[in-house]
Amino acid sequence: MKRRLALLLIALLLTGCERAPPPRLLGYEELGELRVATRRDALSYRIADDGEETGFEHDLLLELGRYLGVPVKFSIMPGSLDSIMSVTRNNAHLAAAGLVRNDRQQVIWSMPIREVEYVLVGRNTPRRMAGEAELANRRIGVRRGSVPAEALEEIRKRVPSIKLTYPIGGGEAELLERVARGEIDLAASDKVNFNLASNFHPELAIVMPLKIKAEIAWAMPKGADPRFVDEVNAFIARIRKNGLLARLADRHFGHVERLDEDDVTALLQRIQTRLPRYKKYFMEAEQITGVDWRLIASIAYQESQWDPLATSYTGVRGMMMLTAETADRLRISNRLDARESIKGGARYFAMLRDQLAPEVGEPDRTWMAVAAYNLGMGHMNGARAIARRLGKDNTAWLPMKSVLPLMSRPAYAAQLKAGPARGGEAVIMTENVRNYFDILSRFEPGHRKSLGFANVDSEPGLKAQGTSTSSPPM
16 A cells, blocks of 8 residues: 555656646747747848847748838847757747757758858868768867768768867857967858858868758647748748749859958958048038948948059049049049049949839849949949840849849840940959958948848738847747
8 A cells, every 4th residue: 555655656756857848839820920939140030230130031031021011030049059949948939040950950941041051161261172071070060960960970980080069159260260360170160151261260161061962840849830831831832932032142142252361351451551641531521421431431442442542544544443434424524533533432422322113122222223333324224124024023133133244245235225344254253342341340330220231121912011129049
């Protein structure tokens, strides 16, 4: 009898020790908001220097909020695994933190939002590694529980002297910073994060592809309402079809592979040696035109590498490489005077941006104006007409990138009142300026709102507008 009572007591104690299931989170319609767990990194979610929230997944989620008709509340978690735990504990409707789809996680995965390719990144390496044996005795940083971590743990079985280190906080950007500082030998990163980091650390280089391809997706609770899961997947399918997903990807990282190591190194050196002499003129031009001074400086760097005496074989001259006709129109008496050239070039750019049709929103408006700085507005309007005839969206930079190079082909040039143009050069120039602006924004504080990266134009046909609010880690 005593034994039975003891067994019953133990059973009751064990039952009481079992963790109760987490309370159900009300649906987004009942709460009146979509709760999202994320983390700070270069791609998912970050705070721009003007204080605005931005990021590839952040902007996608604002669009999801618009589609669902509710605002989005972001909870910032220390890492990606914490974001998933927030979902499994029913503290969030969805986790979006650069998560690689892994079916071993106890969550429901959405359709993929982008594919990733993983590489090992080193510092000041003259060549790529020939094979796994060269990883011996190397200290490699990798995110714990990630797909590349699993791959490297398998490689370590064959090369036991590999030393793996897992960051306590931060993500791939922090690991790449540690490689650049020489604190670790290598880091596992996806190529997009590497391309972003290499614009600030030109000493970084890919030393070995990991031959892993994976998919970034969003995580939802196992017990999520099937209608909510269907809505999320329908939204992703919609933005794939209408091109919004591609446009947002281009907005955030479509330009980052343009510069090579020498380009970045030269710019970083000139930021220290040349820019200080002319910075006050760029800032004065911002006060006159309202154009971010770092954008003006980026255009000037593309045009002349901040050389006020630059002259091209076509006759354009000065810091902003203005034609004689444009200088006359702007009443610039001396194109080789740095202050006059900068103020004139900034005014010319502002005029071009204002001349674009009202339906062209930001940041596409800015990048199309940069291309027009190279081409002239007549050619830009001609290219937009070609895009319209081809059934492409002539209000967005991404489709225009594919149209502008056509302007040099006879069949398309014949459609242009202004004649043929080297539209491919305008694309290269604009993508370079985008990179220069990113780099300058990293090192130089701004004084105005950003170029619109944090504010995504809503897609026609989506539901009511969503907004973003943030909260600290739960």
